[in-house]
Structure formats: structure tokens, C-alpha cells
Amino acid sequence: xRPFAYxxxxxxxEATAAHAAHPGARYLAGGTNxxxxxxxxxxxxxxxxxxxxxxxxxxxxxxDGGLRVGATVRNSDLAAHPxxxxxxxxxxxxxxxGASGQLRNTATTGGNLLQRTRCPYFQDLTKPCNKxxxxxxxxxxxxxxxxxxxxxxxxxxxxxxxxxLAVALAALDAEVELHGPDGERTVPVAxxxxxxxxxxxxxxxxxxxxLITAVTLPAATAGLPSAYRKARDRASYAFAxxxxxxxxxxxxxxxxxHLGLAFGxxxxxxxxxxxxxxxxxxxxxxxxxxxxxxxxxxxxxEPLRDNAYKVPLAHRLAGAVIGGLAGTHRT
Amino acid sequence: MQPTTPPPPPDAYHSEVTLRVNGxxxxxxxxHRTTLLDALREGLGLTGAKKGCDHGQCGACxxxxxxxxxxxxxxxxxxxxxxxxxxxxxxxxxxxxxxHPLQQAFLDRDAFQCGYCTPGQLxxxxxxxxxxxxxxxxLATDPDAPPAQGAVPLTxxxxxxxxxxxxxxxxxxxxxxxxxxxxxx
Numbered sequence: 001x002r003p004f005a006y007x008x009x010x011x012x013x014e015a016t017a018a019h020a021a022h023p024g025a026r027y028l029a030g031g032t033n034x035x036x037x038x039x040x041x042x043x044x045x046x047x048x049x050x051x052x053x054x055x056x057x058x059x060x061x062x063x064d065g066g067l068r069v070g071a072t073v074r075n076s077d078l079a080a081h082p083x084x085x086x087x088x089x090x091x092x093x094x095x096x097x098g099a100s101g102q103l104r105n106t107a108t109t110g111g112n113l114l115q116r117t118r119c120p121y122f123q124d125l126t127k128p129c130n131k132x133x134x135x136x137x138x139x140x141x142x143x144x145x146x147x148x149x150x151x152x153x154x155x156x157x158x159x160x161x162x163x164x165l166a167v168a169l170a171a172l173d174a175e176v177e178l179h180g181p182d183g184e185r186t187v188p189v190a191x192x193x194x195x196x197x198x199x200x201x202x203x204x205x206x207x208x209x210x211l212i213t214a215v216t217l218p219a220a221t222a223g224l225p226s227a228y229r230k231a232r233d234r235a236s237y238a239f240a241x242x243x244x245x246x247x248x249x250x251x252x253x254x255x256x257x258h259l260g261l262a263f264g265x266x267x268x269x270x271x272x273x274x275x276x277x278x279x280x281x282x283x284x285x286x287x288x289x290x291x292x293x294x295x296x297x298x299x300x301x302e303p304l305r306d307n308a309y310k311v312p313l314a315h316r317l318a319g320a321v322i323g324g325l326a327g328t329h330r331t
Numbered sequence: 332m333q334p335t336t337p338p339p340p341p342d343a344y345h346s347e348v349t350l351r352v353n354g355x356x357x358x359x360x361x362x363h364r365t366t367l368l369d370a371l372r373e374g375l376g377l378t379g380a381k382k383g384c385d386h387g388q389c390g391a392c393x394x395x396x397x398x399x400x401x402x403x404x405x406x407x408x409x410x411x412x413x414x415x416x417x418x419x420x421x422x423x424x425x426x427x428x429x430x431h432p433l434q435q436a437f438l439d440r441d442a443f444q445c446g447y448c449t450p451g452q453l454x455x456x457x458x459x460x461x462x463x464x465x466x467x468x469x470l471a472t473d474p475d476a477p478p479a480q481g482a483v484p485l486t487x488x489x490x491x492x493x494x495x496x497x498x499x500x501x502x503x504x505x506x507x508x509x510x511x512x513x514x515x516x
Contacts, residue, residue, distance in 0.1 A: 101469075102387075
């Protein structure tokens with residue numbers, strides 16, 4: 001690991017100023033991914049700006065019924081928060097589906113969104129990877145890619161985004177608050193992560209020096225039935241092969257008034273299934289209608305040699321999750 | 332125990348930190364690259380926390396940081412200035428003369444074979460018991476049940492899910508679950 005300088009920031013202004021003053025700086029939050037990538041040589045910052053002691057560790061109730069989650073709230077604390085469990089069940093379940101108890105105690109809300117892909121080629125300096133070393137090629141495309149993307153991938157990159165939390169946040173219309181050298185801005189979580197396109201080295205739309213300060217959960221989806229379900233190779237402590245987050249609101253006739261649906265494990269970003277949502281709007285969420293709507297979304301899938309199983313798996317998971325929410329909905 | 336080599340002077344790549352380890356303040360000069368695990372093992376001679384994978388995947392390095400379980404291999408010591416660290420060396424009572432009930436339960440239940448993962452299993456279980464006592468859910472907790480007032484009851488399914496961050500290559504899992512059950516009864 002390359003030696004690096006260390007700066008502990010006490011305020012957001014101090015953090016962004018320190019980042020600007022030190023070329024090659026990276027923000028350090030929980031570090032559960034960054035420190036590992038530094039050990040692997042994938043990341044080699046010259047300076048770490050420690051943001052773990054910023055006053056961003058609170059979950060605040062907003063006047064309209066939404067929640068504002070500080071960027072340094074630990075995953076375990078967010079998952080256990082009574083208001084999160086009560087109003088945004090999918091967020092709690094997604095967090096509890098990820099990593100281990102130890103890692104959730106350390107990993108933060110902002111850091112979770114910024115974690116890098118676990119593509120083995122990305123993590124191995126001896127292998128080509130356009131995300132880690134642009135122009136070096138993609139080892140996964142013709143290599144080991146059982147865990148890789150089936151939607152929205154490019155010739156240059158077939159990696160998936162590993163976060164569970166981000167999938168739930170995308171389905172629930174959450175937003176990311178960013179604080180940067182040019183001021184503050186807000187980005188929907190569903191638009192925060194990118195597709196790889198010609199620039200797989202860019203995971204998100206975050207600009208150099210920008211810091212995630214909070215994630216906002218909107219009042220519009222507060223208290224609606226929501227769920228998260230994850231298929232993986234082990235019963236616990238494994239990344240998703242496919243995951244599904246959904247939030248469902250039915251009207252008095254049992255027709256869909258609102259559906260937020262997002263997939264994990266299928267793409268370079270949480271895959272918000274807008275086509276399926278539109279197909280179900282105003283319809284009764286019968287098994288047939290759900291299957292037709294999800295099929296409309298997954299028609300765009302372009303599986304690779306060894307990951308075609310993800311398409312029917314995603315189909316069945318989505319059917320089970322939406323069906324479960326429709327069955328438990330109380331009018 | 333003191334570091335075996337004199338510490339380098341603080342510079343851009345080193346800092347002085349104080350960790351309160353098992354109740355005792357310990358001042359160290361650390362290379363910023365030093366993980367908590369290496370600071371404990373190499374700097375302070377506390378070799379209870381084990382280096383298994385060194386990538387946060389096996390749990391052998393688990394210690395308690397400000398009372399919460401964490402993977403010491405992924406924490407940078409420099410970022411922990413002022414924190415309370417409990418390692419397996421600090422788990423026994425009366426200065427180490429009396430085993431913690433969980434340690435005794437691991438012995439009684441034969442909850443290990445080679446023992447390499449055991450310090451991490453012990454610290455993880457202690458952290459996990461505190462989390463459950465504080466009402467923290469796990470994926471094994473019924474999301475449709477009203478949130479428990481107080482402690483979450485720890486069924487074997489709950490224990491297995493909550494301990495999934497600690498691997499045991501000897502496969503002592505069934506006895507580890509029994510040992511944890513012993514101390515919650």
C-alpha cells in the first residue's frame with residue numbers, strides 16, 4: 001500500500017476544503033470497501049480525508065413525514081431505526097441482507113452508495129479491467145461472468161453494482177444530497193449511479209470533491225408496503241445474484257396506484273424498472289399482469305454466456321415480491 | 332508489551348494515536364497504513380485477534396470498538412484515536428482469572444476445533460448479544476411482526492444469521508450456536 005497523509009475533518013466545509021487542497025485525496029468513511037481496495041492496490045490515495053466524525057450521524061424526521069439520513073449513519077443503526085422499519089421496510093431489509101453484522105456496524109449510508117463493484121477482474125491488478133484501468137480491456141466478458149450484468153452493460157464493462165441499500169432507495173424514490181466545491185445539489189438515487197457506456201471508470205454522477213452529506217427518503221413512499229428480497233449462493237453474507245425492491249400502493253379497487261420496482265445484481269446500477277411500473281399502473285396486480293409487466297422490462301436483457309439464469313430468476317423474484325405486497329396490502 | 336522496534340517520528344505519513352485497549356490507554360505512533368488489527372498484534376503484542384483473510388470476509392479479527400463488533404483488519408488505527416477497543420484478551424473477568432460465561436460455554440460445548448476463529452467468534456457473539464438486547468433486528472427477524480420492545484429473542488436461526496460474518500473452517504457451527512444459546516438462557 002502506498003503511504004498516505006491523513007486529515008480528520010470536523011465539518012463538511014473542512015472536509016471539502018481538505019479534499020480540494022490535497023490532490024489525490026479520497027474521503028474515508030467506514031472504509032470497509034476503500035481500505036480493502038487500498039490493500040489490493042486498486043485504490044492508492046495520496047491523502048485520506050476522514051469524514052467519520054462529521055456531524056452527519058443522525059436520522060431526522062422531516063416535517064412532511066419523510067426522513068433525512070445523515071451520510072455517516074452506520075448501516076446497522078439505519079436498519080434498526082424504528083422510523084425506518086415502520087415507514088420504509090425495504091430499506092431496513094435491504095441493509096440486513098447485506099454484508100455481516102461487523103461490516104454493517106462500520107459501513108456508512110454514503111459509503112454504501114459509493115462502494116465499487118466486486119467484479120473479480122476489477123479487484124485483481126494482474127487482469128485487464130476497463131473500470132480500473134481504462135483501455136486495458138474487459139477480462140470478464142469472455143471470462144468468469146456468472147455474477148455479471150444482463151441489462152444496460154456495454155462492450156467495455158459488464159460489472160454490476162453490489163449495493164443492496166441502493167436498490168431499495170431507488171425503488172422508494174430516495175434522493176442523495178451532495179456537497180461540493182460548487183455548492184449543494186440533490187440527485188435521485190435512481191439517477192445517481194451510471195450505466196458503463198464508454199466510461200466504465202465512472203460509477204456515479206458524483207463530481208470530483210463532492211461529498212455525500214445525506215440521503216432523503218420522501219414522504220410520498222413513507223408507510224407504503226415495501227419489501228426487499230435477495231437471491232444469493234449462500235443463505236447469508238453473500239452478494240446478490242439478483243435482488244428486488246418494491247413499494248406498492250393500491251387504490252380502493254385493488255388497482256395499482258403506485259409501484260416503485262428496482263432490481264439489484266442485473267446492471268451497473270440499481271435497475272429501476274420503469275417499463276414494468278408503467279405497465280402495471282391502474283391494473284390489478286394479478287400474477288398474470290405482474291408477469292406480463294416484468295417480462296416487458298426484462299425483454300431488454302442481453303445475457304452473456306454464463307448468466308442467462310438471472311433473467312428468469314429476476315422474473316420470479318419480482319413476481320413473488322409484488323405478489324406478497326399485494327396480498328398484505330390493507331385498504 | 333511494548334513495540335519491538337522504536338516508533339518512527341510523526342510526519343506526513345505517521346500520526347500519534349491513543350487507543351483505550353481493554354481499559355488501558357495505549358499511545359502509539361502509527362504509519363497511517365496500519366490497520367487496527369496490525370496495531371494490536373504487532374504494536375501492542377495482543378495476538379488474540381487473528382488475521383485470517385485480512386479482507387473483512389472471515390471475521391477472525393473481530394473486536395469491539397466502542398462496544399460494537401467490527402473487523403479490525405479493515406479499520407485504520409489512525410482513524411480510531413480515542414476509541415475504546417476490547418479484544419479477546421479483555422473478555423475474561425477479574426484480570427483474566429475468571430472466564431467470561433461465553434468463553435466457558437465454548438469450552439463446555441466444544442465449540443471449536445483448531446481455535447483460530449474462536450477469538451473472533453467470541454467478540455462477535457458478545458457484540459451480537461448486545462445488538463439483540465438493544466432490539467436490533469436481523470434478516471431472520473420477522474419484518475411484519477411489530478418491532479420488539481426491548482430484546483429480540485434469539486432463536487437458532489437468529490444466532491446463525493447474526494453470526495454469519497464469522498467463518499469456521501473446522502465447521503464447529505452447531506456447537507457455536509449451542510454455546511451462544513447457553514449464555515442467553
